Amino acid sequence: MQTNASTSLANNYVSQSIDCLHFIDGQYVSSLNGKTFDNINPATGKVIGIVAEGGKEEVDLAVAAAKRALQGPWKTMSQNDRINVIRRIGDLILERKEELAVLESVDTGKPIWLSGSIDIPRSAYNFHFFADSLRSDGTEAYQMDQVAINYSVRKPLGVVGLINPWNLPLLLMTWKLAPCLAAGNTVVMKPAELTPMTATVLAQICKDAGVPDGVVNIVHGFGPNSAGSALTEHPDVSAISFTGETTTGKIIMASAAKTLKRLSFELGGKNPNIIFADSNLDEVIETTIKSSFINQGEVCLCGSRIYVERPAYEQFLEKFVAKTKELVVGDPFDAKTKVGSLIGEEHFNRVKGYIELAKEEGGTILTGGRSPEGLEQGYYLEPTIIVGLDGNCRTVREEIFGPVVTVIPFDTEEEVLAQANDTHYGLSASVWTNDLRRAHRVAGQIDAGIVWVNTWFLRDLRTPFGGMKQSGIGREGGKHSLEFYSELTNICIKL
Template sequence: MAPAAHSPSPAPAPEPRRYDRLFIGGAWVAPRSGRMIRSIDPSTEEVWAEVAEADASDVDDAVAAARSALRGPWSRLSPTRRGELLARLATLMRRDADRLAEVESRDNGKPLRDTRGEVLRAADWIAFFAGAADKINGEQIPFRPDALAYTRREPVGVVAAILPWNSPISLCSWKLGPALAAGNTMVLKPAEQTPASLIELARLVEEAGFPDGVVNVVPGFGAIAGAALVAHKGVAKVSFTGDHRTARKIMVSAADTLKRCTFECGGKSPYIVFADADLDKGLTVATHSAFRSTGQSCSAGSRVFVERPAYEAFAERLAARAGRIRVGMPLDPRTHIGPQTSAEQREKTERYIALGLEEGGRALCGGGRPASLPRGYFVEPTVFVDLPNTARLAREEVFGPVALVIPFDDEEEAVALANDTDYGLVGGLWTSDVTRAHRVAGRIEAGLVSVNTFRPVHHMLPYGGFKMSGIGRENGLEVLKEYTEVKTIVVELSSEPPGDPFAD
């Protein structure tokens, strides 16, 4: 008898990549607890990296290092020199874009072409604020003819940046660039789900030649390292991107020392399509706006309002386009969108899909796991119809690849539906009527409103939310106000002796 055939043994999984040091005070130090965070590759559900976990004592060390740098070598550098260091960092990020993108894709599941683009754009952000560093000016005030009054803009101090898991390097650049340009020092805490790419970025900070302690990176869990950081008396400002419920907790904690806070929180963004619009272009942008980054974006165009004459055809075409999106492995160049970043996020999205069906909605496409991807946190792009704006699927942030299309009858109803939400981050409308464009854009309650495009985020454009979508602004020269204190100085010029109000 011929011997039985044997299937080859599967190749053993590679050993997890190790990042076993924190970056504190310009040195690579072991976490005091010795604990490590296990980073899961969301496309395989396997541990791909182990990252040092900071606790409260490590946070103390990082804040002390940042305060020392603030009062020491960093304060003695000219603004132009600060800008040169930021420009050097931007150059290094461009040089290492492929490596940084690969790490971020392994960490959060985004396709490699997306993460590489984000790294390159992050370098643009850093370069923009490099140029702004020596252009932060005060003002002279004509207070009195015999006095000189002027203002100075000074750094607020140590800035704690609490980063999200959906775009760590990109959103880090939104905070790092303006904070350092204004002369602050920083402690960065990446999300526990995606801790590796900020360690890689810290290596470039070190190579760029920043003084020790100007930038510190302490990966850790929000309830431990994050809580210690936002409560720390040595921290002057907290900049946070994430869920509004976490922002509330940060605000309560920060209140003890009256810290400044900047929050960029969630959204339930309206995407309004009038029947007179270029529907082909509007459809292309709607598909991208709803499903890019697997829907894991605070500004995803997840509520699509279409004027009734165009509604049915637009919804069907959007579903057809969504059905053609290639869901796949992040490192595959053919992939359009990857998995959700965590098992918890996938389960949340699946609950909302089930809820949409329970509430009477109809899924025109998607609703499940791609058949070809039995492992990983994958969800098919899903388009719902037949639900009102009062449904939970319309009111609550899913943070997954789910869009809801809702009809409207006239401009007044479109505005009312768009604004009937607790959020106000971005909004957009499509129309060929120029007067309607300005009229409706002015009435949408959101920090960024776009006409015949959607979410044109750029380092030159201020960005932030109304209502529960946040406090303060990021990007543009406007953000420099968030990272500076205004000091007023008055110098008496008169040689006349002052009058004595207590003389007889």
């Protein structure tokens, strides 16, 4: 729910200029050449502040600070003290929850209820979770009869570059930063240029929590020929963790190859949502509304390819269209709003281009496809349902990353599995059925990093998370994150 306090905060942030500086070696600093770029509020299309634009010089300074910090108090800090610092970061995020939620909604255009109920609490929990994991996590030990014993020692990688997307800025940045710090590394973060504000605040939160200067650094900027490429090419950066679009991932991979950096990628998705006729349609509709349109469909896990078994197809469409029409598109700080603004003009035009392409490909728009009346300022788009397309159409095959879904009927398991797997992506999938054997059978044959059965976005942070094919490299979560952010040394002692 919207609160008077959040409304007041929002009005304050929207009415004043909010500037974002780099954070290097414990201090906020401008770019050496004074360069900046505008930060746009996507809900209004207006400038809300300026952002320092960094490049190679700022990245060099940040990496040097991080490299020095590796040998400083962060290295000598006891594990228990580091756990307490990491937990404290989560506590401070919760103490500033309302402020951070407002900043996130101003920066992204998402509804304030979403920022306040999911983005910020989960950001805090990421630190709490990995602090607890560090306390309980162990390493391997093997005894070779009575000859020798082997045991593993976990060590930090060094300086790690974290490159973040714009759709869930604080949530996904903390998802990387928490395990990276837990493993003892130092960090240079590059937030998405479209959403710099909460990351900028996070740097101060880390310092207030007791993180030594130089351990956490931020350089704002762009990708090619800017802060992003400087970070991925830097010889003193040991690893890059990137969440974002697949094409950018390929560019980063090529750049990182020069220094053989360790890579973790969570990339794009074109996720299937498979609905069998024996499932509970009311339950399916309630969750599918979320998996289609939450966060304006700007979530890599959204189920944008919906496949419905033919006996349930017409009934599903009737209910799905009706519920979609009830979604209120509007001001992120209006309590009635369920769908806010898309991230910016370029992305807005891209998503609208796919809707026009769907018409050219023979698709029919059952609802949506337009900007709501009265919302000419900002980048708003009605939730859109498209039918009449087959699996060869670009609208079905390519990631749109907006409030746009296609619905396609199917007749057999074999048919829908073939369609679900006929993609370059393999991030997630959902399967809806009350047949237990079918649930196991179908879920096990889908090429995706995570498959939900009769649910969506239900996450246990201990489990592996990541994509197959062009949806990513590696896995995050629990021990998988700690393994990525650390080196293991095996020590063999002859008895």
